[in-house]
Amino acid sequence: MTADGPAAAPAREPRGAPGVPQPRQSREESTAAALAHLRGALRAHTARRRRSAAAALYGTAVVAAGLVVPHLVTAVGSARPGSALGAVAAHAPSVLPVAAPAALATAVFLAARGALWRGPVRVDLPTACWALPSPLLRRRLLLPRLAAATASGVLAGAVCGAVAGWLSSAGGDGGQSAAATAAGAWAGVVTALVAVAAGVLVQRHERAVEPVGWRAVRLGWTGVVLLAALTATAAVAGVPNWCGHVLLWSGPWGWAAQPLVAAVGGPAPGWLPASVAAAAGAAVAAAAARRAAPLIPGESLRRRAAVGEQALASLFSLELRRLKELTRPGRPAVPRRLVRLPAPRRRWLVVPWRDATALLRAPGRPAWAGVWLAAATASAAAAPSLPPRPQAVLAAGALAAGYLAAAQLTESARLDGDDMRRSAGLPYPAGTLALLHAAVPAVLLLAGTAAGALVCAAAGAWHPVLLLPPCAVPALVGAALVSSYRGAMPVHLAVGADTPFGNTAPLQMAVWYLRGPLSALALTVPALVLALGGDGPGPGHALWLLASGAVQLVWARAAARNA
Structure with missing residues (x-):
């Protein structure tokens, strides 16, 4: 009560007036609104991504329907x-x-x-x-x-x-x-x-x-x-x-x-x-x-x-x-005991000594090289008992596995190819340095292929064709060195040309990237296939493989000089 009568109720401000707190939007509503805004902002990007995915799915379906499925049906029907x-x-x-x-x-x-x-x-x-x-x-x-x-x-x-x-x-x-x-x-x-x-x-x-x-x-x-x-x-x-x-x-x-x-x-x-x-x-x-x-x-x-x-x-x-x-997952920097080899007393042994030390300090690479070498030996040992077409497939697989083993052992050459400053203090030109990098991988692969042949002989799986993989070692090491010194890809390969089957840029880039192993396989697989299909390996097959190795090493030397 006041002198003027009952207290008047305060007038309410209209909804939405300044100073009046508004009801908060629920988190579900704000999330829905934010996601709707994000979908609208990314609509063009999402449409392009869906078109790309649809094109890839269509291409996969066409290849599967035209190539894979008929071959599978034929193979199962003729089993x-x-x-x-x-x-x-x-x-x-x-x-x-x-x-x-x-x-x-x-x-x-x-x-x-x-x-x-x-x-x-x-x-x-x-x-x-x-x-x-x-x-x-x-x-x-x-x-x-x-x-x-x-x-x-x-x-x-x-x-x-x-x-x-x-x-x-x-x-x-x-x-x-x-x-x-x-x-x-x-x-x-x-x-x-x-x-x-x-x-x-x-x-x-x-x-x-x-x-x-x-x-x-x-x-x-x-x-x-x-x-x-x-x-x-x-x-x-x-x-x-x-x-x-x-x-x-x-x-x-x-x-x-x-x-x-x-x-x-x-x-x-x-x-x-x-x-x-x-x-x-x-x-x-x-x-x-x-x-x-x-x-x-x-x-x-x-x-x-x-x-x-x-x-x-x-x-x-x-x-x-x-x-x-x-x-690659990150590895914490933990102290570890370093493996050391005696320092060489001859100058030409410095690079092989450095390569061998690097492999000892990264034991995963020799281990994987051993795995690939075992796969190559097993494929070569199993090939003689199969029909001609599977023989060719296993021969190519054996040499491809041998190349992967060589690639694991040429990491030092690959690092030198990526950064030439690592070898700037060595008294060798680039071509000679590349050939010196071939010493340790060649010795290890020769020892591994010889050991694999001995194991197959002890297990009763001996075949004279097992004498050929050691002859292919120079070609495989040379191919790995060519890949190590590939240098920067030429820009024009990424442009390509338009054809009825699409642009040729991906194929050109793939061939450039794999030119080392592709050339090695093209030179070595025919010799191994002919040895499997004929009366067995002869001096001609071995000489061809050694000549292929010389070609690959010369190419590696030229690639290192031009890198």
């Missing part, structure tokens, strides 16, 4: 006990208990390895720079990415698994082929779900994974090599049954493989409970990925978006060394 595919299908029941879990476990490892630099949950750079720092609902932003990655992985896994199952049942009746195809698709789907979940968990817990990532990658690659060796042993000589049982129950990759093993008549009596366990494991993995995806750190996604753009540019420009550096 018989004497054919190569028939022999593979006949060994499938004994090999698949080892090979199928090994292949599926390798796929999971590769997905986890890829998540160290890219990962299944990916965003583009505009989204990473604008949307991620904003207070938006992360699940609305990241779960669609996870769904797209899961769908593409499941589709690819189902197709690859179905094809593998169909080929494993070649020569069987229709019911067995259908069952094997369905079981292979099931294995691919389960593996894809587990692989995507493994990649998401690596992204989510990057801070815990990063300090030990390089060590985990090494252990993983070691496991892959051991599984590959076990699979090769199972295919050639057989392994105890307990090896297959252990792998088939070793995890989701083994559980998923059991229906396929049972479909081709292999030892998998518990395939039904294994299928249930695989389904449960896949469901748990998908749920874990869905929970972990919104919690991936924004800094991790931004760094992966930038690295992904750089890796794509390196791939399109065929800068594979740059691509390898981008995708």
Whole structure:
């Protein structure tokens, strides 16, 4: 009460007037509005990306429908006990208990390895720079990415698994082929779900994974090599049954493989409970990925978006060394004991001494060279017992594996080719330096090929054609040196010419990049094929391979001088 009567109620300001707090927009609404704005801003970019993806998918479908599928149908239709595919299908029941879990476990490892630099949950750079720092609902932003990655992985896994199952049942009746195809698709789907979940968990817990990532990658690659060796042993000589049982129950990759093993008549009596366990494991993995995806750190996604753009540019420009550096996991700087060799007393031994020291301090390269050399020896030893066409394929594969072994051992030459300042203090011209770089790889490859021939002789797999790989060592080392001193790619190769089949730039760039190994294979494969198809190797084959090596070394010397 006042003197003037009852207190008058204060007049309300109209809604929206200054000074009156407005009702806050819900986080769901603000997230939807922000994502709608982002979609509008990126509409043109998204349309171009979808057109590119559609063109790539169309091209893949055309190639598959015109080349791959007819050959597969013809091969499966003509599979018989004497054919190569028939022999593979006949060994499938004994090999698949080892090979199928090994292949599926390798796929999971590769997905986890890829998540160290890219990962299944990916965003583009505009989204990473604008949307991620904003207070938006992360699940609305990241779960669609996870769904797209899961769908593409499941589709690819189902197709690859179905094809593998169909080929494993070649020569069987229709019911067995259908069952094997369905079981292979099931294995691919389960593996894809587990692989995507493994990649998401690596992204989510990057801070815990990063300090030990390089060590985990090494252990993983070691496991892959051991599984590959076990699979090769199972295919050639057989392994105890307990090896297959252990792998088939070793995890989701083994559980998923059991229906396929049972479909081709292999030892998998518990395939039904294994299928249930695989389904449960896949469901748990998908749920874990869905929970972990919104919690991936924004800094991790931004760094992966930038690295992904750089890796794509390196791939399109065929800068594979740059691509390898981008995708390699970081290694913490830890002190380690350095391996030292006695200093040489002769001047011409300085470069080989430096190369040998570099290989001792990077033992992974000699180890991988040994793996490729073992694959080359195994291919050369298995070729004589096959028909002419598979013989040619194995001969080319053996020499290609030998080139990869040589490439692992010529890293010092590659570093000198990338930065000529490393060798500026050496008293050698560039051409002579390139030839000196060939000494250590040639000695190691000669010793490795000779040891492989001795092992094959001791195992009862000797054939005179095993005398030829040592003669091909100079050509393979020369090809590796040509690749080491390739220099900068000429700009005109990236322009190309338009043809009815598309622009020639990608083909020109690929040929320029691979000119060293392509020339070495073109010179050496015919000699090995003729030795396999004739009365055995003779002096003419050896002389041709040695002459090819001289040509490659002369080319390497010229490439080093012009780099």
